[in-house]
Amino acid sequence: MLTSSSLQIRQRLAQLSCHLVVALVALVVVGGATRVMEAGLACPDWPLCYGSLLPGRQMNVQVFLEWFHRLDAFVIGVALVVQLVASWWWRRQLPGWLLPCSAGLVLLVLLQGGLGALTVLQLLPSGVVTAHLALGLSLVAVVSGVSQLLLRDGDRPAMPSPWWWRLMAPLCMVAVAAQSLLGGRMATSWASKRCLDSGQACQWLFWHRSAATPVAALVLSFVLVALLASAWSRRQWPLLVMAAALVLTQIALGVLTLRLGLSQPLVTIAHQLVACLLVALLAGLSCRSPVASPQLAHTDLASSPLEPCHG
Numbered sequence: 001m002l003t004s005s006s007l008q009i010r011q012r013l014a015q016l017s018c019h020l021v022v023a024l025v026a027l028v029v030v031g032g033a034t035r036v037m038e039a040g041l042a043c044p045d046w047p048l049c050y051g052s053l054l055p056g057r058q059m060n061v062q063v064f065l066e067w068f069h070r071l072d073a074f075v076i077g078v079a080l081v082v083q084l085v086a087s088w089w090w091r092r093q094l095p096g097w098l099l100p101c102s103a104g105l106v107l108l109v110l111l112q113g114g115l116g117a118l119t120v121l122q123l124l125p126s127g128v129v130t131a132h133l134a135l136g137l138s139l140v141a142v143v144s145g146v147s148q149l150l151l152r153d154g155d156r157p158a159m160p161s162p163w164w165w166r167l168m169a170p171l172c173m174v175a176v177a178a179q180s181l182l183g184g185r186m187a188t189s190w191a192s193k194r195c196l197d198s199g200q201a202c203q204w205l206f207w208h209r210s211a212a213t214p215v216a217a218l219v220l221s222f223v224l225v226a227l228l229a230s231a232w233s234r235r236q237w238p239l240l241v242m243a244a245a246l247v248l249t250q251i252a253l254g255v256l257t258l259r260l261g262l263s264q265p266l267v268t269i270a271h272q273l274v275a276c277l278l279v280a281l282l283a284g285l286s287c288r289s290p291v292a293s294p295q296l297a298h299t300d301l302a303s304s305p306l307e308p309c310h311g
Contacts, residue, residue, distance in 0.1 A: 006093040013086060013094070014150035020079055020143045025276050027072045028136040032272040034065045035129070035187060036265045042066040046120045073116065076139075077109045101146060108139055129188040130181060137177050140276060141283035148287040161289040162230060168222040172243075173282035175215045180275045182208050196261055212254060219247050219282070232290045239288075243281055250274045 034040050039062035043049035049067050050058045059067075084102040091099050115132040122128060160166075182204075186192050191204035223244045226233040233240075253271040260267060 006090075009086070009090050009093055010150055013083060013098075014147055016079060016083055017143055017147035017150055020076060020083075021140065021147055021280055023072060023076050023079070024136070024140045024143055025273070025280060027069065027076060028133070028140060028276045029269065029273045030065060030069045030072060031133070031136065032184075032187075033265070033269050034062075034069055036268050037062055037065060039063070039065045040119060040124045040129075043070070043120070046070075046117045070116070073109075073113060077106075077113065080105050080109050095149070098146075098150075101142070105139065105142060105146075108135060108142075111135060112139065124188070126185065126188040130185045133184040133188075134177075134181055137180060137276065137279055140280050141173060141177065144280040144283040145287040148284045152289075152291065159290045162233065164225060164229065165233060166286075168218075168225065169282060169286040172219045172222050173279060173286055175218055176275065176278050176282060179208070179211050179215045180272075180279065182211060183271075183275070192258075193262055196258075209254075212251065216247050216251060219278075220244055236285070236288065239281060239285055243278065243285070246274050246278045246281065250278065 034042070042060075042062040043055070043066045045051060047070065049055045049063065049070070055063055055067065080102070084099075084106050087094060087099045087102040112132065112135045115128055115135060118128045119125070119132055186204040186208050189201065189204065191201040192208075194200045195202040195205045223240045226240050227237060228234075250271065253267060253274060257264075257267050257271055262268060
């Protein structure tokens, strides 16, 4: 059983992780907005912007997007280092998996910063920008999962989630992330724009549209199965309904983006936002599991008639 101080430390780190999920979603979306607004090279140098921490006379919408993207990444890096230090300092009072996971997240954000530098110094190569997005989505997924594990009631033992939940939830998350990366690759190579304008490079748009239907069907099937399969999974209905709503919204935004011929940046940015939120939500659902009832958690097994059943 965890002590009150251990629970308090765990809750504080859970709150930090929840704030990090929001910051990471903002990081990915603002990064997408810099591409949509053609602001990826608004700051021609790195890590400073026009040689200063806060550009003054050069500031406009494009420069602000790129500058804020870097600022958000820096704040996230500092917060992850704080989480790593706290995980090491209170390692005896926290779950054993948290310290190596925190170290891995710091390494990921350092690699993410390196890829961010390459996108500027090498003038936005499509492969590097797509890898930058892949690491961003990976950070969103991992931190979202960490927040769910830390938010779990530490005074009550966790039980395994149903096998189909452990299979379908991560599969849905990976499928949505892969679809997002396919869309990111299409966008960073300007394939959709070239396809709509001149009929060139349409294979990327075709692959993205073709993959959208099975990915959406997979997520909606998971939601349906979860709502019908067991009492525990039905109790997750607010998050499940949210996942279904995000999928339907994503489909509508994708159709609207093409109907408008990519002429409305806010619609395209909203399309990216919903995809990132869906990855975060599905990653969190993947880490949810039942907990034992309070009566079972606090039963004295030494005096329980169930003791022979526990070997």
